[in-house]
Amino acid sequence: MGIGYYLQQLVNGICLGGMYALMSVGYSLVYSIMNFSNFAHGGVIMVGAYVGYYALTALGCPFLIAFLLCGVGSGLLAIVIERLVYNPLRKRHAPSLYFIISAMGASIFLENFVIASIDGTPRNYPAVFANSISIGGLSLGIDSLLMIIVSAAALLILMFIIQKTKIGLAIRACSYNERASTLMGVNGDLVIFTVFLMGGILAGFAGILYGMRFIVKPTIGQVTNKSFVAAVFGGLGSLPGAILGSLLLGIMEIFVASWNSTLRDLFVYALLILVLVVKPSGLMGKVTEDKA
Amino acid sequence: MSWYYIEGILIQSCYTLLIVLGLSILTGYTGMFSFGHAGFVCIGGYVSVICTMAFDLPYAVGLLAGGLVSMILGAGLGRITLRLKGDYFCIATLGVGEAIRLIFNNLQLNWSINGKNFMLDGAKGIASVPLKTTFGISLVIVVIFVIATSFLVNSKHGRCMLAIRENELAAQMSGINTFSYKMLAMCMSALYAGIAGGMLAHYFGYLQPKMFMMTKSTEYTIMVIFGGMGSITGSVVGTVLLCALPELLRAVGDWRLVFYGLAVIVIMIVRPMGLMGGKELRIGYYVNRLTRKLLKKSDPLPGGDEEEEAQ
Amino acid sequence: MKKLVSLACVALMLFSLAAAGGCGKAEDVIKLGWMGSLTGDQAAYGTCESQTLKLLVDEKNAAGGILGKQIQLICYDTKGDAQEAINVAKRLCAQDKVCAIIGPNASGQCIAIQSVLDEYHISDMSTVATNEKVTVQDGVLKEYNFRVCFLDPEQGRIAGSFVYDYLKYTKAAILYDVNDDYGQGLKDNFIKVFEAKGGTIVAEEGYNGGDTDFTSQLTKIKEANPEIIFTPIFYQDFINIHKQARTLGIEVPMLGGDGCASEVLFDAADAVDGSYVINHVSLTDPAGEDFRAKYAGKYNGAKMELNGYMAYDAFLIWCAAVEHAGSDDAEAIAKAYTEVEVEGMTGKIKISPENHNPVGKSGCVERIDGVNKTYIFETKIPTE
Numbered sequence: 004m005g006i007g008y009y010l011q012q013l014v015n016g017i018c019l020g021g022m023y024a025l026m027s028v029g030y031s032l033v034y035s036i037m038n039f040s041n042f043a044h045g046g047v048i049m050v051g052a053y054v055g056y057y058a059l060t061a062l063g064c065p066f067l068i069a070f071l072l073c074g075v076g077s078g079l080l081a082i083v084i085e086r087l088v089y090n091p092l093r094k095r096h097a098p099s100l101y102f103i104i105s106a107m108g109a110s111i112f113l114e115n116f117v118i119a120s121i122d123g124t125p126r127n128y129p130a131v132f133a134n135s136i137s138i139g140g141l142s143l144g145i146d147s148l149l150m151i152i153v154s155a156a157a158l159l160i161l162m163f164i165i166q167k168t169k170i171g172l173a174i175r176a177c178s179y180n181e182r183a184s185t186l187m188g189v190n191g192d193l194v195i196f197t198v199f200l201m202g203g204i205l206a207g208f209a210g211i212l213y214g215m216r217f218i219v220k221p222t223i224g225q226v227t228n229k230s231f232v233a234a235v236f237g238g239l240g241s242l243p244g245a246i247l248g249s250l251l252l253g254i255m256e257i258f259v260a261s262w263n264s265t266l267r268d269l270f271v272y273a274l275l276i277l278v279l280v281v282k283p284s285g286l287m288g289k290v291t292e293d294k295a
Numbered sequence: 296m297s298w299y300y301i302e303g304i305l306i307q308s309c310y311t312l313l314i315v316l317g318l319s320i321l322t323g324y325t326g327m328f329s330f331g332h333a334g335f336v337c338i339g340g341y342v343s344v345i346c347t348m349a350f351d352l353p354y355a356v357g358l359l360a361g362g363l364v365s366m367i368l369g370a371g372l373g374r375i376t377l378r379l380k381g382d383y384f385c386i387a388t389l390g391v392g393e394a395i396r397l398i399f400n401n402l403q404l405n406w407s408i409n410g411k412n413f414m415l416d417g418a419k420g421i422a423s424v425p426l427k428t429t430f431g432i433s434l435v436i437v438v439i440f441v442i443a444t445s446f447l448v449n450s451k452h453g454r455c456m457l458a459i460r461e462n463e464l465a466a467q468m469s470g471i472n473t474f475s476y477k478m479l480a481m482c483m484s485a486l487y488a489g490i491a492g493g494m495l496a497h498y499f500g501y502l503q504p505k506m507f508m509m510t511k512s513t514e515y516t517i518m519v520i521f522g523g524m525g526s527i528t529g530s531v532v533g534t535v536l537l538c539a540l541p542e543l544l545r546a547v548g549d550w551r552l553v554f555y556g557l558a559v560i561v562i563m564i565v566r567p568m569g570l571m572g573g574k575e576l577r578i579g580y581y582v583n584r585l586t587r588k589l590l591k592k593s594d595p596l597p598g599g600d601e602e603e604e605a606q
Numbered sequence: 607m608k609k610l611v612s613l614a615c616v617a618l619m620l621f622s623l624a625a626a627g628g629c630g631k632a633e634d635v636i637k638l639g640w641m642g643s644l645t646g647d648q649a650a651y652g653t654c655e656s657q658t659l660k661l662l663v664d665e666k667n668a669a670g671g672i673l674g675k676q677i678q679l680i681c682y683d684t685k686g687d688a689q690e691a692i693n694v695a696k697r698l699c700a701q702d703k704v705c706a707i708i709g710p711n712a713s714g715q716c717i718a719i720q721s722v723l724d725e726y727h728i729s730d731m732s733t734v735a736t737n738e739k740v741t742v743q744d745g746v747l748k749e750y751n752f753r754v755c756f757l758d759p760e761q762g763r764i765a766g767s768f769v770y771d772y773l774k775y776t777k778a779a780i781l782y783d784v785n786d787d788y789g790q791g792l793k794d795n796f797i798k799v800f801e802a803k804g805g806t807i808v809a810e811e812g813y814n815g816g817d818t819d820f821t822s823q824l825t826k827i828k829e830a831n832p833e834i835i836f837t838p839i840f841y842q843d844f845i846n847i848h849k850q851a852r853t854l855g856i857e858v859p860m861l862g863g864d865g866c867a868s869e870v871l872f873d874a875a876d877a878v879d880g881s882y883v884i885n886h887v888s889l890t891d892p893a894g895e896d897f898r899a900k901y902a903g904k905y906n907g908a909k910m911e912l913n914g915y916m917a918y919d920a921f922l923i924w925c926a927a928v929e930h931a932g933s934d935d936a937e938a939i940a941k942a943y944t945e946v947e948v949e950g951m952t953g954k955i956k957i958s959p960e961n962h963n964p965v966g967k968s969g970c971v972e973r974i975d976g977v978n979k980t981y982i983f984e985t986k987i988p989t990e
Contacts, residue, residue, distance in 0.1 A: 108559030123649025
């Protein structure tokens with residue numbers, strides 16, 4: 004096996020990591036503000052993938068429109084979930100564990116709602132960019148390439164919003180200390196609204212890209228568990244951490260799989276435990292403190 | 296309804312209750328959430344099946360062995376993860392639960408003991424496990440554990456655990472060794488789950504790693520929450536209801552899991568303290584009150600039931 | 607608080623009363639049970655089976671029923687979970703008192719419900735449970751488990767001989783789901799047969815069920831340069847693997863087992879073009895055309911999956927057994943299963959009394975034609 008083989012595996016890893024990144028950012032965004040793991044995110048991604056599927060097949064939209072529709076659809080869904088599920092809990096200052104349970108409930112609900120209302124049959128996207136390009140023996144699908152580009156662009160825009168805009172500043176402030184920043188006049192509701200909207204839009208993009216590359220079914224929400232691991236690995240609550248963690252996880256997963264394909268998941272979870280034990284805040288995560 | 300069918304649901308409720316009781320100590324009393332308890336159930340199931348099938352040991356020994364191995368594992372796990380806080384602990388347990396399942400998925404063993412062949416064949420699972428779990432046995436086990444648990448939680452140790460759940464820092468300041476109590480809770484819950492695993496394996500007669508997916512762990516945690524954190528009777532009621540509910544909703548078909556998810560959300564919003572909300576159902580109290588009412592005695596009662604809801 | 611508890615108790619009692627009341631009526635019907643996945647990963651298979659049965663039962667009832675009685679079909683979801691399957695089996699046997707069960711659509715669930723069937727002396731005719739242990743375990747025949755499909759070893763043998771004898775390929779790679787007993791069974795038997803004939807397995811890669819990314823394994827397989835990739839998996843992974851393999855520049859065909867054949871494949875027609883699937887019956891068999899049209903007519907143009915054919919045959923043999931036994935007694939039906947012979951969609955079905963498997967079935971291998979979105983019949987390979 005020559006250098007080409009390893010390069011190809013590296014490319015595979017980056018493609019996979021790019022997809023994880025789009026997904027894990029959603030987890031991290033919500034965690035950074037609300038300090039809980041939003042397990043309903045997987046369901047939002049799944050719905051996004053279905054929106055994309057129907058936009059491309061039933062409505063016959065061009066790809067770009069379908070892509071935007073996915074973002075809108077998932078963004079709206081994320082906001083609705085926040086309003087209906089988390090908002091009442093937030094109003095009551097419920098402990099974060101109630102949020103997790105609710106999120107689990109929402110994810111069970113979304114998954115089975117799709118099964119009951121559509122059906123459980125996996126759907127395959129029509130071929131949008133079926134071709135692949137070959138550079139020096141390396142094969143790279145156009146869809147994979149698109150995924151990397153879209154991930155990078157979306158994440159850059161997101162970073163820009165968070166670092167350079169006023170609402171971004173508010174988000175950062177809230178992630179440091181929500182109560183203090185609301186006292187300082189930051190509109191907490193608006194911040195949370197924005198965070199869920201952004202997470203949802205990214206989830207929609209992740210959904211359609213995922214659907215193009217793989218196959219859509221109601222249980223893909225479970226796949227997102229791995230992107231959640233990536234978020235933890237990078238450090239929950241940190242965006243660069245989530246991206247770095249995703250890329251590293253993607254690459255490591257590919258190489259572990261190429262060494263022993265059946266140990267791949269075991270490796271992922273072992274890594275998760277190891278990271279939590281050695282460095283609980285992940286690669287770049289914020290340090291959790293006891294809020295007495 | 297036929298008794299055999301109901302008996303099946305009751306046996307399932309019994310061993311699920313055992314798991315939920317253990318989780319109740321960990322979650323309801325000590326405030327640590329686990330999303331990996333299916334892993335402990337899996338370990339318990341496999342160990343007990345190996346004991347009864349490969350070594351021809353009695354069922355009771357199998358159950359105990361399953362429980363003990365699971366407890367040792369729980370202790371080891373606790374040693375490394377208990378210092379993690381909140382979400383991180385629950386993520387770690389999620390990882391452990393999945394890892395255990397994946398290990399059994401990849402485990403291929405072949406023993407020949409006393410001329411008998413015993414095979415652990417990865418994902419294919421073990422079939423023809425002797426059916427030893429009867430309703431009588433499970434009821435006895437569960438009653439013993441309910442009593443033991445209520446002794447534990449009503450003791451000084453139980454109150455220390457509650458203190459940790461309410462505020463770990465404050466508990467530590469008051470001189471409670473938080474780590475050892477968390478460890479105790481972890482070991483107890485792993486023990487319960489392990490024994491329940493053995494019961495499960497010998498009830499179904501079939502064991503497959505697939506049976507212990509993460510969703511199972513979530514279901515157990517939901518049962519604890521549903522019944523009410525910090526309430527033994529709550530766990531009992533919650534478990535029996537939630538075990539029976541999917542069976543009752545079977546007629547609704549596809550939509551039952553939709554309702555299940557919805558119910559979880561609604562409970563969290565409307566009644567997050569769960570069915571019992573940290574209180575216990577005291578049969579003696581009600582009997583007492585009823586007799587007094589009948590005798591038309593109107594003096595006030597010393598009640599343990601009327602405290603404010605602990606939230 | 608107390609109110610809530612008592613309310614819950616009342617609700618529970620009402621529910622159970624309603625459930626109990628529901629089964630007390632209509633004595634003059636013959637009850638047939640079906641179980642399978644209506645939710646979960648394999649929902650598509652289960653849905654197709656139950657829909658086919660509903661259609662068949664309606665037809666039969668319209669034509670006067672069986673033994674002069676109407677058939678009542680009771681379908682329950684197992685969520686694709688062995689534990690659920692046991693609950694469902696108990697419910698069907700003990701509460702609904704069915705005379706026979708058809709399904710479930712996975713070997714694991716069939717193996718799991720055996721103890722319930724034995725306790726109640728009610729037989730189960732499984733549709734696509736191909737694992738050996740479904741009907742015979744450690745040399746002991748399971749009295750109440752039957753099936754209408756061929757077995758994993760036979761399917762592995764069909765695959766091995768198709769690749770070596772028919773396609774004349776000698777280098778094969780394997781990609782399978784390690785979490786799935788179905789895939790493991792097929793893989794083991796394929797290797798046994800293929801290597802005995804003189805072929806070599808150049809790469810054997812696995813993945814964990816639920817994985818969606820196979821690029822790593824495929825890159826490795828590409829390096830090994832096989833002539834064909836044997837993929838004993840289910841159709842969603844089959845499509846996924848094809849899409850990724852074509853992207854990586856792997857152009858060799860793949861061979862899937864009976865879990866791959868599905869109408870969904872044609873949604874990814876470009877990718878799966880030229881690959882082969884093993885099947886219980888040719889999905890383009892003109893004999894099935896009538897029924898396919900009926901199925902599509904009743905269910906908004908839905909295409910019938912393989913499971914529909916198997917459910918059809920299971921229903922046929924059940925009808926024959928009931929008529930042969932002359933009653934809806936569960937024991938008599940179980941006994942009659944091995945005594946009748948029907949001409950089903952997947953060929954002549956005669957269940958052997960020794961192992962409760964159908965004898966003399968053959969497997970069809972079909973090539974997927976992505977351009978015309980159809981299957982092209984390649985060859986028929988007998989199981990023995």
